[in-house]
Amino acid sequence: MNEEDIYDVTIIGGGPAGMYAAFYAGMRDMKVKIIEGKDQLGGFLHTYAEKTIWDVGGLPPMKCSKLIEWLVQQANTFNPRIVLNCKVERFTRLNNGIWSMYTTEGDIHYTRTIIVAVGRGIAEIQKLELQEPIEYEQENLHYTVQNPEHFSGKRVLISGGGNSAVDWAIELAKLAHSVVVIHRNNEFRAMERNVSEMNNITDVRTPYSITQLHNNGKRIQQVVITHMESQDNVVLEVDEVVISHGYKSNLSDLASCGLEMDDGMVLMSHHAQTSLPGVFAAGDCATHESKVRLIAGAFNDAIVAVNSAKQYMTPDAPQMAYVSSHNEIFREKNRQIPSL
Template identity: 75%
Template structure:
């Protein structure tokens, strides 16, 4: 092991929390490595890259794909070492106090502290629980949407009751001829304002669920929905179906390395500390009493985790970085931007 191979902090996960942690750790002049299991940064945001994001502070509404671009640009401001296509399976603490991170490729990465920001882990979509559904997944049965254009002028059925289902209904209402939303519960698990707006622009059926698919060749052309309480059946003509029943998350083998877990998430303190000294957490993979599950909340988690990691390495270090307008590390970068 060479000294240059040892990092102050290694961030596991390249979603919003991990990327902002990489940026903020650079502000704190830490030597940073970021390890991401996929072939690109962005994490779970790529599953709805064409959706419009409204609730990130200080930026206008934009497509998620554009937000990813900005986050990546910010994350690489201080040239962290970025390792893609590598999943960290486990970690061990060495006799000298360092951590060794073990990847699925058999590599070892050495670090003085760790920030776990793996989001939802390896997320798998919850598919429609009907045997015949798989026959139509290559045609007009969708679990994620990459382009809204294909829905122009179509009769679209959306099944689901969370924020994603409601958001897609609002987005697709501008493209489609009609949008029908079915949810097996009477209440939606989504932002109240958006639910109210959706009910004004879409045909909302509750509590209903999809019970039968009628295909014409390799495409679905009719769907039977059934009232959960009365058993009443309704036949709908459809062109496209969007199933938004959420995801199941399989957090990596890190959970087996002594981390305290609660309902599949890493337990952390208000200072982003886990039960293992030197290991911190941020984003959707973590939980505490005041947790905010928004992209904006992931940024705050990242800041707290980095500050705690910095003080873990150097208890005499300031509790937080100076704001960017007063931080000397930006002085040269500002010259490049302003030309003076």
């Protein structure tokens, strides 16, 4: 192990928290590496690339794909080393305090600190729990919406109770002939304002679940929904069915590294410190009592994690980076921006 092989901070995960951590660590003049398990940065944001994002501070509403593009550009500001298609299997602390990180590909990465920002891990879609749905997945059964225009003028059924289901209901109501939303509970787990809008512009039915699919060839033509309490059935004529039941994720590898977990997530302090010295956490994979599960919250997690990592390495370092308007590291970069 040579000194040039050792990074100040290695970020596991290339989603919003990981990308912003890379940028902010660059502001703190740290040598940065990102290790991402997939073939591109962006993390879980890619699952709803066509959705419109409203709640990132200071940015106008935009497609999530555009937000990914801007985050990737920002993450590369200080030229971190980015390793794609690589999954960290475990990490151990050496006698000299350096962490060695072992990947499923057989490589070893060395780092002084670690920021775990794996989001929801390798997420698997929660599929419709019926015998026959797989045969319709190439036709009109969807687990995400890639092209909203595909639903124009059609009768759409959406099943789900979270933010994604509600957001897609609002989005598709502008295009579809009709949108019916069903949820197995009476309450939706989504932003109240969006739930109110959905109730005004779609046909919401609760508490119902899908119990049967009737086909015409390879396409679903009718869906039987059953009331969760009375067990009464209703038959709906449909053109397209969207299942938004969330994702299953498995972060058990992190527990095997010695990280303390809480309900499947990494437990961290308000300073982003985990149960392991020099290992910090940020984003959806982590939890504490004041956790904010928004993209904006992931950015804040990233800042706290980087600042804690910097002070772990250099205890007398300032608690945070200078703001960008006063930070000397941006002086030359500002000159390179034509509009300034």
